[in-house]
Amino acid sequence: xxxxxxxxxxxxxxxxxxxxxxxxxxxxxxxxxxxxxxxxxxxxxxxxxxxxxxxxxxxxxxxxxxxxxxxxxxxxxxxxxxxxxxxxxxxxxxxxxxxxxxxxxxxxxxxxxxxxxxxxxxxxxxxxxxxxxxxxxxxxxxxxxxxxxxxxxxxxxxxxxxxxxxxxxxxxxxxxxxxxxxxxxxxxxxxxxxxxxxxxxxxxxxxxxxxxxxxxxxxxxxxxxxxxxxxxxxxxxxxxxxxxxxxxxxxxxxxxxxxxxxxxxxxxxxxxxxxxxxxxxxxxxxxxxxxxxxxxxxxxxxxxxxxxxxxxxxxxxxxxxxxxxxxxxxxxxxxxxxxxxxxxxxxxxxxxxxxxxxxxxxxxxxxxxxxxxxxxxxxxxxxxxxxxxxxxxxxxxxxxxxxxxxx
Ligand SMILES: *Cc1c(COP(=O)(O)O)cnc(C)c1O
Numbered sequence: 001x002x003x004x005x006x007x008x009x010x011x012x013x014x015x016x017x018x019x020x021x022x023x024x025x026x027x028x029x030x031x032x033x034x035x036x037x038x039x040x041x042x043x044x045x046x047x048x049x050x051x052x053x054x055x056x057x058x059x060x061x062x063x064x065x066x067x068x069x070x071x072x073x074x075x076x077x078x079x080x081x082x083x084x085x086x087x088x089x090x091x092x093x094x095x096x097x098x099x100x101x102x103x104x105x106x107x108x109x110x111x112x113x114x115x116x117x118x119x120x121x122x123x124x125x126x127x128x129x130x131x132x133x134x135x136x137x138x139x140x141x142x143x144x145x146x147x148x149x150x151x152x153x154x155x156x157x158x159x160x161x162x163x164x165x166x167x168x169x170x171x172x173x174x175x176x177x178x179x180x181x182x183x184x185x186x187x188x189x190x191x192x193x194x195x196x197x198x199x200x201x202x203x204x205x206x207x208x209x210x211x212x213x214x215x216x217x218x219x220x221x222x223x224x225x226x227x228x229x230x231x232x233x234x235x236x237x238x239x240x241x242x243x244x245x246x247x248x249x250x251x252x253x254x255x256x257x258x259x260x261x262x263x264x265x266x267x268x269x270x271x272x273x274x275x276x277x278x279x280x281x282x283x284x285x286x287x288x289x290x291x292x293x294x295x296x297x298x299x300x301x302x303x304x305x306x307x308x309x310x311x312x313x314x315x316x317x318x319x320x321x322x323x324x325x326x327x328x329x330x331x332x333x334x335x336x337x338x339x340x341x342x343x344x345x346x347x348x349x350x351x352x353x354x355x356x357x358x359x360x361x362x363x364x365x366x367x368x369x370x371x372x373x374x375x376x377x378x379x380x381x382x383x384x385x386x387x388x389x390x391x392x393x394x395x396x397x398x399x400x401x402x403x404x405x406x407x
Contacts, residue, residue, distance in 0.1 A: 096282075111175055211248065211347075219301055335357060356387050374397070
Protein backbone atom coordinates (compact mmCIF):
# COMPACT_ATOMS: atom_id res chain seq x y z
CA UNK A 1 0.00 0.00 0.00
CA UNK A 2 1.17 3.53 -0.68
CA UNK A 3 2.96 5.17 2.23
CA UNK A 4 0.36 7.93 2.93
CA UNK A 5 -2.39 5.31 3.33
CA UNK A 6 -0.24 3.29 5.76
CA UNK A 7 0.45 6.43 7.77
CA UNK A 8 -3.27 7.16 7.88
CA UNK A 9 -3.98 3.61 9.17
CA UNK A 10 -1.25 3.94 11.83
CA UNK A 11 -2.58 7.35 12.96
CA UNK A 12 -6.08 5.97 13.23
CA UNK A 13 -4.83 3.09 15.42
CA UNK A 14 -2.83 5.45 17.66
CA UNK A 15 -5.76 7.87 17.97
CA UNK A 16 -7.94 4.94 19.07
CA UNK A 17 -5.37 4.15 21.77
CA UNK A 18 -4.54 0.76 20.17
CA UNK A 19 -1.30 1.13 18.18
CA UNK A 20 -1.06 -2.62 17.59
CA UNK A 21 -4.26 -2.34 15.55
CA UNK A 22 -2.35 -0.50 12.80
CA UNK A 23 -2.08 -3.60 10.61
CA UNK A 24 -5.80 -4.36 11.00
CA UNK A 25 -6.60 -0.73 10.10
CA UNK A 26 -4.44 -0.99 6.97
CA UNK A 27 -6.11 -4.26 5.96
CA UNK A 28 -9.55 -2.69 6.52
CA UNK A 29 -8.51 0.10 4.14
CA UNK A 30 -7.44 -2.44 1.49
CA UNK A 31 -10.90 -3.97 1.70
CA UNK A 32 -12.53 -0.68 0.69
CA UNK A 33 -10.67 -0.76 -2.64
CA UNK A 34 -12.40 -1.90 -5.84
CA UNK A 35 -11.46 -5.58 -6.29
CA UNK A 36 -12.66 -8.83 -7.84
CA UNK A 37 -15.16 -10.80 -5.75
CA UNK A 38 -16.71 -14.23 -6.24
CA UNK A 39 -20.47 -13.85 -6.77
CA UNK A 40 -22.05 -16.92 -5.14
CA UNK A 41 -25.43 -15.18 -4.62
CA UNK A 42 -27.07 -16.68 -7.71
CA UNK A 43 -28.11 -13.17 -8.77
CA UNK A 44 -26.72 -12.92 -12.29
CA UNK A 45 -26.95 -9.12 -12.55
CA UNK A 46 -26.22 -8.00 -9.00
CA UNK A 47 -26.09 -4.21 -8.98
CA UNK A 48 -23.87 -4.17 -5.86
CA UNK A 49 -21.44 -6.52 -7.64
CA UNK A 50 -21.26 -4.52 -10.86
CA UNK A 51 -24.11 -6.23 -12.78
CA UNK A 52 -22.86 -8.19 -15.84
CA UNK A 53 -19.33 -9.58 -15.46
CA UNK A 54 -17.09 -8.74 -18.40
CA UNK A 55 -13.37 -9.13 -19.02
CA UNK A 56 -11.78 -6.31 -20.97
CA UNK A 57 -8.20 -5.24 -21.42
CA UNK A 58 -6.94 -2.13 -23.12
CA UNK A 59 -3.42 -1.41 -24.19
CA UNK A 60 -1.92 1.81 -22.88
CA UNK A 61 -2.09 3.37 -26.32
CA UNK A 62 -3.90 6.10 -28.19
CA UNK A 63 -7.01 5.11 -30.14
CA UNK A 64 -8.94 6.52 -33.11
CA UNK A 65 -11.67 7.53 -30.64
CA UNK A 66 -12.59 10.61 -32.69
CA UNK A 67 -10.37 10.32 -35.74
CA UNK A 68 -11.47 9.18 -39.18
CA UNK A 69 -8.53 7.02 -40.27
CA UNK A 70 -9.61 7.19 -43.94
CA UNK A 71 -9.63 10.99 -44.25
CA UNK A 72 -7.52 12.10 -41.30
CA UNK A 73 -10.35 14.44 -40.30
CA UNK A 74 -12.08 14.59 -36.95
CA UNK A 75 -14.26 11.50 -36.65
CA UNK A 76 -17.23 10.61 -34.51
CA UNK A 77 -17.27 8.84 -31.16
CA UNK A 78 -20.34 7.04 -32.52
CA UNK A 79 -18.74 5.41 -35.54
CA UNK A 80 -17.45 2.27 -33.76
CA UNK A 81 -19.32 0.78 -30.76
CA UNK A 82 -22.52 2.81 -31.25
CA UNK A 83 -22.73 2.04 -34.98
CA UNK A 84 -22.14 -1.67 -34.37
CA UNK A 85 -24.73 -1.79 -31.57
CA UNK A 86 -27.27 -0.09 -33.86
CA UNK A 87 -26.51 -2.62 -36.56
CA UNK A 88 -26.87 -5.54 -34.12
CA UNK A 89 -30.26 -4.14 -33.04
CA UNK A 90 -31.44 -3.59 -36.62
CA UNK A 91 -31.47 0.20 -36.21
CA UNK A 92 -30.31 3.00 -38.55
CA UNK A 93 -28.09 4.73 -36.00
CA UNK A 94 -26.94 4.57 -32.41
CA UNK A 95 -25.48 6.65 -29.60
CA UNK A 96 -23.81 5.42 -26.41
CA UNK A 97 -23.92 7.30 -23.09
CA UNK A 98 -22.89 6.37 -19.54
CA UNK A 99 -25.95 4.36 -18.48
CA UNK A 100 -29.61 3.74 -19.18
CA UNK A 101 -30.77 6.56 -16.93
CA UNK A 102 -28.56 9.04 -18.81
CA UNK A 103 -29.96 7.75 -22.11
CA UNK A 104 -33.57 8.38 -21.01
CA UNK A 105 -32.68 11.85 -19.72
CA UNK A 106 -30.88 12.76 -22.96
CA UNK A 107 -33.65 11.51 -25.26
CA UNK A 108 -36.30 13.47 -23.35
CA UNK A 109 -34.17 16.63 -23.10
CA UNK A 110 -33.15 16.54 -26.76
CA UNK A 111 -36.51 15.61 -28.28
CA UNK A 112 -39.18 16.83 -25.85
CA UNK A 113 -38.01 19.84 -23.81
CA UNK A 114 -41.01 22.15 -23.21
CA UNK A 115 -43.20 19.68 -25.10
CA UNK A 116 -45.42 16.79 -24.03
CA UNK A 117 -44.63 13.08 -23.71
CA UNK A 118 -47.49 10.60 -23.46
CA UNK A 119 -46.92 7.66 -21.06
CA UNK A 120 -49.29 5.00 -19.69
CA UNK A 121 -50.03 5.22 -15.95
CA UNK A 122 -49.03 1.56 -15.74
CA UNK A 123 -45.48 2.41 -16.86
CA UNK A 124 -44.45 5.26 -14.52
CA UNK A 125 -41.65 3.09 -13.21
CA UNK A 126 -39.19 3.51 -10.37
CA UNK A 127 -35.91 1.69 -11.04
CA UNK A 128 -33.52 1.01 -8.13
CA UNK A 129 -31.32 3.93 -7.13
CA UNK A 130 -34.04 6.57 -7.21
CA UNK A 131 -34.64 6.67 -10.96
CA UNK A 132 -38.33 7.55 -11.34
CA UNK A 133 -39.80 8.20 -14.77
CA UNK A 134 -41.99 11.18 -13.71
CA UNK A 135 -39.02 12.84 -11.98
CA UNK A 136 -36.64 12.27 -14.90
CA UNK A 137 -39.32 13.82 -17.08
CA UNK A 138 -39.29 16.98 -14.91
CA UNK A 139 -35.47 17.14 -14.95
CA UNK A 140 -35.45 16.89 -18.75
CA UNK A 141 -37.90 19.76 -19.14
CA UNK A 142 -40.51 17.54 -20.85
CA UNK A 143 -44.18 17.59 -19.79
CA UNK A 144 -45.65 14.26 -18.73
CA UNK A 145 -49.10 13.44 -20.11
CA UNK A 146 -50.39 10.37 -18.25
CA UNK A 147 -52.96 8.18 -19.98
CA UNK A 148 -54.97 5.10 -18.97
CA UNK A 149 -54.95 3.57 -15.50
CA UNK A 150 -52.46 1.57 -13.43
CA UNK A 151 -53.69 -1.78 -14.76
CA UNK A 152 -55.32 -0.98 -18.10
CA UNK A 153 -54.32 1.38 -20.88
CA UNK A 154 -55.92 1.13 -24.33
CA UNK A 155 -54.93 2.52 -27.73
CA UNK A 156 -57.94 4.81 -27.45
CA UNK A 157 -56.43 6.45 -24.33
CA UNK A 158 -53.29 7.39 -26.27
CA UNK A 159 -55.31 8.42 -29.35
CA UNK A 160 -57.45 10.76 -27.25
CA UNK A 161 -54.35 12.45 -25.77
CA UNK A 162 -52.93 12.96 -29.26
CA UNK A 163 -56.26 14.30 -30.58
CA UNK A 164 -56.66 16.66 -27.57
CA UNK A 165 -53.17 18.00 -28.18
CA UNK A 166 -53.96 18.63 -31.85
CA UNK A 167 -56.77 20.95 -30.71
CA UNK A 168 -54.53 22.77 -28.20
CA UNK A 169 -51.33 24.29 -29.62
CA UNK A 170 -49.82 24.58 -26.09
CA UNK A 171 -50.04 20.80 -25.62
CA UNK A 172 -47.66 20.00 -28.49
CA UNK A 173 -46.86 16.26 -28.27
CA UNK A 174 -43.22 15.40 -28.95
CA UNK A 175 -43.17 11.67 -28.20
CA UNK A 176 -45.22 8.69 -27.20
CA UNK A 177 -43.12 6.78 -24.69
CA UNK A 178 -43.32 3.19 -23.55
CA UNK A 179 -41.37 2.12 -20.46
CA UNK A 180 -40.72 -1.54 -19.78
CA UNK A 181 -42.09 -2.65 -16.40
CA UNK A 182 -38.63 -4.05 -15.71
CA UNK A 183 -38.78 -4.85 -12.01
CA UNK A 184 -42.48 -5.47 -11.35
CA UNK A 185 -45.45 -7.16 -12.94
CA UNK A 186 -49.11 -6.21 -13.03
CA UNK A 187 -51.20 -9.34 -13.25
CA UNK A 188 -54.91 -10.05 -13.52
CA UNK A 189 -57.31 -7.58 -15.17
CA UNK A 190 -54.72 -5.84 -17.32
CA UNK A 191 -54.38 -4.35 -20.76
CA UNK A 192 -51.48 -2.60 -22.47
CA UNK A 193 -50.80 -1.40 -26.01
CA UNK A 194 -47.99 -2.88 -28.10
CA UNK A 195 -45.48 -0.79 -30.03
CA UNK A 196 -47.09 -1.56 -33.40
CA UNK A 197 -50.36 0.01 -32.22
CA UNK A 198 -48.63 3.13 -30.86
CA UNK A 199 -46.57 3.58 -34.04
CA UNK A 200 -49.72 4.44 -35.99
CA UNK A 201 -50.60 7.42 -33.78
CA UNK A 202 -48.25 9.93 -35.42
CA UNK A 203 -45.64 11.11 -32.88
CA UNK A 204 -42.37 9.12 -32.74
CA UNK A 205 -42.54 6.18 -30.31
CA UNK A 206 -39.63 5.89 -27.86
CA UNK A 207 -39.32 2.63 -25.92
CA UNK A 208 -37.24 2.46 -22.75
CA UNK A 209 -36.53 -1.28 -22.77
CA UNK A 210 -34.25 -1.22 -19.75
CA UNK A 211 -33.00 -4.80 -19.90
CA UNK A 212 -31.20 -4.75 -23.25
CA UNK A 213 -32.19 -8.13 -24.65
CA UNK A 214 -30.96 -7.60 -28.21
CA UNK A 215 -33.04 -10.14 -30.14
CA UNK A 216 -35.96 -12.22 -28.84
CA UNK A 217 -34.82 -15.16 -31.01
CA UNK A 218 -31.40 -15.24 -29.22
CA UNK A 219 -29.56 -16.42 -32.38
CA UNK A 220 -26.34 -16.41 -30.32
CA UNK A 221 -27.60 -19.33 -28.22
CA UNK A 222 -27.47 -22.78 -29.84
CA UNK A 223 -30.70 -23.78 -28.08
CA UNK A 224 -32.58 -20.52 -28.83
CA UNK A 225 -34.16 -18.41 -26.08
CA UNK A 226 -34.22 -20.09 -22.63
CA UNK A 227 -37.76 -20.53 -21.20
CA UNK A 228 -37.12 -18.08 -18.35
CA UNK A 229 -36.78 -15.17 -20.79
CA UNK A 230 -40.58 -15.49 -21.23
CA UNK A 231 -41.78 -12.58 -23.32
CA UNK A 232 -39.07 -10.09 -22.42
CA UNK A 233 -39.20 -7.34 -25.09
CA UNK A 234 -36.11 -7.16 -27.31
CA UNK A 235 -34.47 -4.26 -29.16
CA UNK A 236 -34.61 -5.76 -32.66
CA UNK A 237 -38.30 -6.73 -32.51
CA UNK A 238 -39.26 -3.40 -30.89
CA UNK A 239 -37.64 -1.46 -33.72
CA UNK A 240 -39.18 -3.79 -36.32
CA UNK A 241 -42.60 -3.17 -34.71
CA UNK A 242 -42.25 0.56 -35.43
CA UNK A 243 -40.42 2.19 -32.50
CA UNK A 244 -38.51 5.28 -33.62
CA UNK A 245 -35.98 4.86 -30.80
CA UNK A 246 -35.15 2.20 -28.24
CA UNK A 247 -33.13 2.79 -25.07
CA UNK A 248 -31.41 0.03 -23.08
CA UNK A 249 -28.62 -0.60 -20.59
CA UNK A 250 -25.27 -2.13 -21.54
CA UNK A 251 -24.84 -4.16 -18.34
CA UNK A 252 -28.20 -5.92 -17.96
CA UNK A 253 -29.28 -8.70 -20.36
CA UNK A 254 -26.86 -7.39 -23.00
CA UNK A 255 -24.02 -8.66 -20.80
CA UNK A 256 -21.68 -5.73 -21.49
CA UNK A 257 -20.14 -2.78 -19.63
CA UNK A 258 -22.18 -0.11 -17.86
CA UNK A 259 -23.55 2.01 -20.69
CA UNK A 260 -26.80 3.38 -22.06
CA UNK A 261 -27.60 2.68 -25.70
CA UNK A 262 -29.94 4.79 -27.82
CA UNK A 263 -30.74 3.21 -31.20
CA UNK A 264 -33.21 3.97 -33.96
CA UNK A 265 -34.05 6.67 -36.52
CA UNK A 266 -30.92 8.48 -37.70
CA UNK A 267 -32.43 12.01 -37.45
CA UNK A 268 -33.56 11.47 -33.84
CA UNK A 269 -30.22 9.90 -32.81
CA UNK A 270 -28.44 12.88 -34.44
CA UNK A 271 -30.62 15.32 -32.47
CA UNK A 272 -29.63 13.51 -29.24
CA UNK A 273 -25.93 13.60 -30.21
CA UNK A 274 -26.12 17.35 -30.91
CA UNK A 275 -27.68 18.19 -27.53
CA UNK A 276 -25.24 19.79 -25.01
CA UNK A 277 -26.05 17.05 -22.44
CA UNK A 278 -24.58 14.43 -24.81
CA UNK A 279 -21.15 15.92 -24.16
CA UNK A 280 -21.66 15.60 -20.41
CA UNK A 281 -22.87 12.00 -20.65
CA UNK A 282 -20.39 10.54 -23.11
CA UNK A 283 -18.27 7.50 -22.20
CA UNK A 284 -14.56 7.17 -22.98
CA UNK A 285 -12.52 4.69 -25.00
CA UNK A 286 -12.41 2.16 -22.13
CA UNK A 287 -16.19 1.64 -22.16
CA UNK A 288 -16.57 2.06 -25.93
CA UNK A 289 -13.82 -0.51 -26.51
CA UNK A 290 -15.52 -3.03 -24.22
CA UNK A 291 -18.92 -2.36 -25.80
CA UNK A 292 -17.48 -2.72 -29.30
CA UNK A 293 -16.25 -6.23 -28.40
CA UNK A 294 -19.71 -7.09 -27.11
CA UNK A 295 -21.34 -5.77 -30.30
CA UNK A 296 -18.92 -7.78 -32.45
CA UNK A 297 -19.72 -10.91 -30.41
CA UNK A 298 -23.46 -10.41 -31.09
CA UNK A 299 -22.93 -9.74 -34.82
CA UNK A 300 -20.77 -12.88 -34.96
CA UNK A 301 -23.36 -14.94 -33.01
CA UNK A 302 -20.66 -15.57 -30.37
CA UNK A 303 -22.53 -13.69 -27.62
CA UNK A 304 -23.30 -17.04 -25.95
CA UNK A 305 -19.63 -16.93 -24.88
CA UNK A 306 -20.08 -13.65 -22.98
CA UNK A 307 -19.78 -14.42 -19.24
CA UNK A 308 -23.38 -13.36 -18.56
CA UNK A 309 -24.90 -15.69 -21.19
CA UNK A 310 -22.51 -18.53 -20.33
CA UNK A 311 -23.56 -18.39 -16.67
CA UNK A 312 -27.26 -17.79 -17.41
CA UNK A 313 -27.51 -20.84 -19.67
CA UNK A 314 -25.21 -23.31 -17.86
CA UNK A 315 -27.13 -26.63 -17.58
CA UNK A 316 -28.18 -27.61 -14.03
CA UNK A 317 -26.48 -31.02 -14.24
CA UNK A 318 -23.15 -29.29 -14.92
CA UNK A 319 -23.72 -27.00 -11.92
CA UNK A 320 -24.61 -30.02 -9.75
CA UNK A 321 -21.42 -31.85 -10.78
CA UNK A 322 -19.39 -28.74 -9.90
CA UNK A 323 -21.21 -28.43 -6.56
CA UNK A 324 -20.32 -32.06 -5.75
CA UNK A 325 -16.64 -31.33 -6.42
CA UNK A 326 -16.77 -28.15 -4.29
CA UNK A 327 -18.47 -29.98 -1.40
CA UNK A 328 -15.90 -32.80 -1.66
CA UNK A 329 -15.65 -34.99 1.44
CA UNK A 330 -16.45 -32.19 3.93
CA UNK A 331 -19.37 -33.57 5.99
CA UNK A 332 -20.64 -30.04 6.81
CA UNK A 333 -21.25 -29.26 3.16
CA UNK A 334 -24.26 -30.47 1.22
CA UNK A 335 -25.17 -30.10 -2.45
CA UNK A 336 -28.51 -28.30 -2.76
CA UNK A 337 -30.94 -27.38 -5.50
CA UNK A 338 -31.49 -23.63 -5.58
CA UNK A 339 -33.01 -21.01 -7.84
CA UNK A 340 -30.94 -18.27 -9.42
CA UNK A 341 -32.47 -14.98 -10.56
CA UNK A 342 -31.44 -12.51 -13.25
CA UNK A 343 -31.62 -9.52 -10.88
CA UNK A 344 -30.52 -5.97 -11.74
CA UNK A 345 -34.18 -4.95 -11.97
CA UNK A 346 -34.98 -7.46 -14.71
CA UNK A 347 -37.42 -10.37 -15.01
CA UNK A 348 -39.20 -10.12 -11.63
CA UNK A 349 -40.40 -13.46 -10.26
CA UNK A 350 -38.37 -15.47 -12.76
CA UNK A 351 -36.28 -18.25 -11.25
CA UNK A 352 -33.61 -20.27 -13.04
CA UNK A 353 -33.04 -23.76 -11.58
CA UNK A 354 -29.51 -24.05 -10.24
CA UNK A 355 -27.30 -26.00 -7.84
CA UNK A 356 -25.05 -24.94 -5.00
CA UNK A 357 -23.36 -25.89 -1.80
CA UNK A 358 -24.91 -25.25 1.63
CA UNK A 359 -23.41 -25.10 5.10
CA UNK A 360 -25.49 -24.73 8.30
CA UNK A 361 -25.54 -21.27 9.92
CA UNK A 362 -24.84 -17.75 8.66
CA UNK A 363 -21.21 -17.55 7.47
CA UNK A 364 -21.62 -14.64 5.06
CA UNK A 365 -19.32 -12.35 7.08
CA UNK A 366 -16.51 -14.91 7.18
CA UNK A 367 -16.88 -15.61 3.46
CA UNK A 368 -16.72 -11.89 2.67
CA UNK A 369 -13.48 -11.71 4.68
CA UNK A 370 -11.91 -14.44 2.53
CA UNK A 371 -9.36 -13.50 -0.14
CA UNK A 372 -10.93 -13.17 -2.68
CA UNK A 373 -14.22 -12.22 -0.98
CA UNK A 374 -16.99 -14.76 -1.59
CA UNK A 375 -20.47 -13.23 -1.53
CA UNK A 376 -23.11 -15.79 -0.53
CA UNK A 377 -26.68 -15.66 0.78
CA UNK A 378 -28.53 -17.21 3.71
CA UNK A 379 -31.58 -19.37 2.98
CA UNK A 380 -33.52 -21.09 5.80
CA UNK A 381 -30.66 -20.80 8.28
CA UNK A 382 -28.06 -22.14 5.87
CA UNK A 383 -25.37 -20.30 3.94
CA UNK A 384 -25.73 -21.16 0.26
CA UNK A 385 -23.17 -20.69 -2.50
CA UNK A 386 -25.04 -20.82 -5.84
CA UNK A 387 -22.59 -21.96 -8.52
CA UNK A 388 -24.51 -20.48 -11.48
CA UNK A 389 -22.94 -17.07 -10.90
CA UNK A 390 -19.48 -18.45 -10.04
CA UNK A 391 -16.92 -18.69 -12.83
CA UNK A 392 -15.83 -22.38 -12.91
CA UNK A 393 -12.26 -21.08 -12.58
CA UNK A 394 -13.27 -19.82 -9.11
CA UNK A 395 -14.73 -23.14 -7.86
CA UNK A 396 -11.49 -23.99 -6.04
CA UNK A 397 -11.59 -20.58 -4.32
CA UNK A 398 -15.16 -21.19 -3.13
CA UNK A 399 -14.16 -24.68 -1.90
CA UNK A 400 -11.18 -23.19 -0.07
CA UNK A 401 -13.29 -20.46 1.56
CA UNK A 402 -15.87 -23.05 2.73
CA UNK A 403 -13.22 -25.42 4.06
CA UNK A 404 -11.71 -22.68 6.19
CA UNK A 405 -15.00 -21.88 7.94
CA UNK A 406 -14.59 -22.58 11.66
CA UNK A 407 -16.46 -25.46 13.28
C1 LIG B 1 -32.54 -0.30 -15.63
C2 LIG B 1 -33.47 0.62 -16.27
C3 LIG B 1 -33.13 1.97 -16.46
C4 LIG B 1 -31.85 2.54 -15.96
O1 LIG B 1 -30.74 1.99 -16.61
P1 LIG B 1 -29.28 2.08 -15.89
O2 LIG B 1 -28.37 1.49 -16.92
O3 LIG B 1 -29.39 1.28 -14.65
O4 LIG B 1 -29.02 3.51 -15.63
C5 LIG B 1 -34.04 2.81 -17.09
N1 LIG B 1 -35.23 2.33 -17.52
C6 LIG B 1 -35.60 1.04 -17.35
C7 LIG B 1 -36.94 0.60 -17.86
C8 LIG B 1 -34.73 0.14 -16.74
O5 LIG B 1 -35.09 -1.13 -16.58
